[in-house]
Each structure stands twice: as C-alpha cells, then as structure tokens.
Amino acid sequence: MPFSDLGIPPALAHAMVLQGYVLPTPVQAQTVPVALDGKDVLACAQTGSGKTAAYAMVLLAQLTSRTPHKPRQATALVVVPTRELATQVGDTLRTLAQHAGQAARVTVLFGGVSINPQLMGLRGGTDIVVATPGRLLDVVDHRALTLGGVQTLVLDEADRLLDLGFAQELDRIRSLLPARHQSLLYSATFPAAVRAMAQASLHSPVEVNVVAEEGEQPDIAQRAIQVDVSQRTQLLRHLIAEQGWSRVLVFVATKYAAEMVADKLRRAGLLAEPFHAQLSQGKRTQVLMDFKASAIGVVVATDVAARGIDISDLPVVVNYDLPRSATDYTHRIGRTARAGASGLAVSFVTADMEAHFRLIEKRHRKLVPREQVPGFEPAPRASDAPGGTAGGGIKGIRPSKKDKLRAAGLLPPLA
Known part of the structure; x- marks a missing residue:
C-alpha cells in the first residue's frame, strides 16, 4: 500500500x-x-x-x-x-x-x-x-x-x-x-x-x-553476561575495546551511577558523558547532539533516555544495571535495531539480580543464555560449592538458621 x-x-x-x-x-x-x-x-x-x-x-x-x-x-x-x-x-x-x-x-x-x-x-x-x-x-x-x-x-x-x-x-x-x-x-x-x-x-x-x-521482529541479538558488581565497569571497557563498539548507550539505575561510570570511562580515555534528569536541558541536548554525530562514543543514561530517543544506527545497548521491569527492558533494548537495522543488547547479570533477569525472560518468553567473559568470571559463591543451596538457603535468598548451623559444622550437611 x-x-x-x-x-x-x-x-x-x-x-x-x-x-x-x-x-x-x-x-x-x-x-x-x-x-x-x-x-x-x-x-x-x-x-x-x-x-x-x-x-x-x-x-x-x-x-x-x-x-x-x-x-x-x-x-x-x-x-x-x-x-x-x-x-x-x-x-x-x-x-x-x-x-x-x-x-x-x-x-x-x-x-x-x-x-x-x-x-x-x-x-x-x-x-x-x-x-x-x-x-x-x-x-x-x-x-x-x-x-x-x-x-x-x-x-x-x-x-x-x-x-x-x-x-x-x-x-x-x-x-x-x-x-x-x-x-x-x-x-x-x-x-x-x-x-x-x-x-x-x-x-x-x-x-x-x-x-x-517472527520475521518482522527487531533484529536485536541479546547477550547476558554474568559478572560481579565490582567488575562491571572494567568489563564494559573491555567489551568496548575488544568488540570495537563505535557508539554504545549504557543504562544505569541512578544519577549517581551515571556520573560515576561516565567519569571512570573518561579517566580510561573514552569519550563518555552522563545523561540524566538533573542535567540542564542545554547539557542534555548537547550530549544527544554529540552522540548522534559520533563526537562522543558512550552515553551513560538513566531511564529518562529509555523512551522516545531515536538515535539512528545505534549498534549497542548495555544494561549495566538491569531495569526495574520487563516493560522498561523492552524500551531500553528498543533503542537499537531501529528502522530495519540490526543491533545488540547486552545485560550484565550479577548474582543478586539473576532472579530478576529470569523474570524479565519469562515476561518476554525468551531465554538468553548466560555467558562469562574470560578474566571477568564472577567469584564463586558459597551456594555454588558442594552442599550449598541456590540463593544461600532452603527457603529463600537469605540463609535460614539451619543453613547457618550447617555452614558452621554444627549440623550434618544435606544429603
């Protein structure tokens, strides 16, 4: 038509x-x-x-x-x-x-x-x-x-x-x-x-x-990388360098995180700027203009940028912090692969956010295989050791009294 x-x-x-x-x-x-x-x-x-x-x-x-x-x-x-x-x-x-x-x-x-x-x-x-x-x-x-x-x-x-x-x-x-x-x-x-x-x-x-x-879905490849909280910025720097990402939009949870991550990337020699609601309108406008013109390569943003920002040919979106909801996840990764282009969405999944990412997968009816990047493998958790329990306890994320006694050797381990 x-x-x-x-x-x-x-x-x-x-x-x-x-x-x-x-x-x-x-x-x-x-x-x-x-x-x-x-x-x-x-x-x-x-x-x-x-x-x-x-x-x-x-x-x-x-x-x-x-x-x-x-x-x-x-x-x-x-x-x-x-x-x-x-x-x-x-x-x-x-x-x-x-x-x-x-x-x-x-x-x-x-x-x-x-x-x-x-x-x-x-x-x-x-x-x-x-x-x-x-x-x-x-x-x-x-x-x-x-x-x-x-x-x-x-x-x-x-x-x-x-x-x-x-x-x-x-x-x-x-x-x-x-x-x-x-x-x-x-x-x-x-x-x-x-x-x-x-x-x-x-x-x-x-x-x-x-x-x-199926064939009309945005062409967005999704990756879920397991990493410790303290290693996320170093992993981000590594991926930008190794993958040769020319422009990347990084989503974080707070204004403080946006400023902190952008500052660490700048000190590492990357052209990065924060983007959040507390910036002046002039500054926000300038950041977007520079990003669209490839004058800066990384924008670290809160969810204020997740809706309505149309950046053509944006190759990569990174969820440094996972979004609060599956809906926000949709809008975040939708910043890439626009107008028929392809794109990549990378999510950093820390141990304490694994259950939340599973919920996002369930809402999207899509499983994203977990992967680890050599040199940035998450440290083993007590729950990963033999005899340990997922989440650190039988009844939930926090260990129960019996779990603590068992860990102290005062109760026999589970069969």
Missing part, C-alpha cells in the same frame, strides 16, 4: 518518501485512515515501528482541511512524557510540513528551561502544540495558551506518562479541552493502567495492536 492510499494529501505522501519511508509501516497503515475518519484510536506497536510519523501524518493532513484561525489557535495537542521526545516529535512535524510545503506552526513546550521564551513564542499563535504535561499546564496558567480550540489530542508513550505520575495532570488537561474532540493514544505496551485510562477518556476507539511476526 503506498502512502497515497492512506488518504493523506499527495504532497504529504511525497514528504514521507523524502523522509526515507518506502511504504507505510503496519501501525501507519492501520491507524492513519481510521484517524482521518475522525475516530478515536488506541494503538499499541513496538518501539521503532513508526508511531510518531503515523500521528504526524494525521495532524498535518487534518490541518490542511481545517479553516485557519485568526489569530492562530492550536487545533492539535500532542502530550509526551519527556523533553527529548517532545523535541523529537516537534522536529518530525516541522520536517514533514516543510517537505509537504505546509505553513504549519509547531510549538514545543517542556520544563527544565526558562518559561519566558516559550511564552513569547506563543504570542503569534500556533497550530500544533507538543508538550510535556507540567509545562503545558504552566503555560496555560500564564494565559499564554488556551486549549478550547483543540480538536485532536494525541497521548504518545501513554504507559510512560502514567509511570511518571502524570495521571492528575492528564485529567486536568482533558478537562480544558472541548467536550467533543478526537483522542489518539499510542504506546508500545498496554498495561492495565493504560487500558483503564483509555476506557475512561476515549469514545468507542478503534483498537490497533500491531504484533510483529
């Missing part, structure tokens, strides 16, 4: 081809026509499947058919969870509009920077607003923007919006919209909270669940 069959204007179809799309992706083919019919949409598709371009086509096509407001009043609103995703979506909309010859005014709003330039930027009006929830409401409270003219609402990365605690903000945003408006909800996963929100806010939505066939 060519883009012209989706119902979008010919100039916009041509713009998609100029952006490198040959044919519509499944999520685009299934959501764009029904959205252009004015129906609400509830769409689930894997990371990197073209969801952003899907609703971008809808919003720009709708804009061409709507009577322009004077002064310009926003008719479309895209709500996203992070600053980086807001910037990316804004860039996609502007680029498509430019290639299609549309004079669409796109405004991007996010926190972490001064609100004044954003307020000033709205003085001439706007057509499409892309915003994070908190900053959007701040701008509304400053009376620089009204949402009474919004005809289409897009919630992108809906699961992440709820994970980050934006439920109350989303309720308030919806209360500011006209009673009759179209809602498009896109996400890579559909947990119960997202389904509950959809049931409460969408009107008879068309549900699209794009499950990739």
